[in-house]
Amino acid sequence: MKKLSLWLTLLSSGCAGMPERVKPVDNFDVQKYLGNWYEVARLDHSFERGLSRVTAEYSLREDGGLKVINRGYMAKENRWKEATGKAYFADTFDKGYLKVSFFGPFYGSYVIVDLDHENYQYSLVCGPNTNYLWILSRTPEMQASVRDRLVAKAASLGFDTSKLIYVSHN
Numbered sequence: 001m002k003k004l005s006l007w008l009t010l011l012s013s014g015c016a017g018m019p020e021r022v023k024p025v026d027n028f029d030v031q032k033y034l035g036n037w038y039e040v041a042r043l044d045h046s047f048e049r050g051l052s053r054v055t056a057e058y059s060l061r062e063d064g065g066l067k068v069i070n071r072g073y074m075a076k077e078n079r080w081k082e083a084t085g086k087a088y089f090a091d092t093f094d095k096g097y098l099k100v101s102f103f104g105p106f107y108g109s110y111v112i113v114d115l116d117h118e119n120y121q122y123s124l125v126c127g128p129n130t131n132y133l134w135i136l137s138r139t140p141e142m143q144a145s146v147r148d149r150l151v152a153k154a155a156s157l158g159f160d161t162s163k164l165i166y167v168s169h170n
Helices: 002-013 144-156
Strands: 035-043 051-060 066-074 079-089 097-103 106-115 122-126 133-137 164-166
Touching: 035 144, 066 097, 106 144, 122 144, 133 144
Parallel strands: none
Antiparallel strands: 035 051, 035 133, 035 164, 051 066, 066 079, 079 097, 097 106, 106 122, 122 133
């Protein structure tokens, strides 16, 4: 639980900015983004180290924000880790730029860099700098061509994609 708490602290204490070359997606529809997402790949951080079967669930809050539940399995400890947070739009409602907090009042960026606008089946997300990157999918497996395109885009934006960890969902 200490590692998960550290993850949440780091994510929550970061600024609500974004990397220099990153631009959040436009025409974002939060209703289509709600629900479960599987973490396909991520950059390594102590807060997620050793976790497999990582998922994120987004739902609406009564105050207009989003409820965020992150969950991952720690095989070494044979147990699940879960954290609940909240997110709010950092800009307009049609931009994929949110701020998320697991320990209010501290917020970190959640920037949707790329998105399947048609079906909302994949998403490329970063935090306030190039140390935070996630590839998300509605299914545990992602088409290799889509994954490769997202990895290439992340690399073009300055992320060190050679350090990506591909998450097992078995």
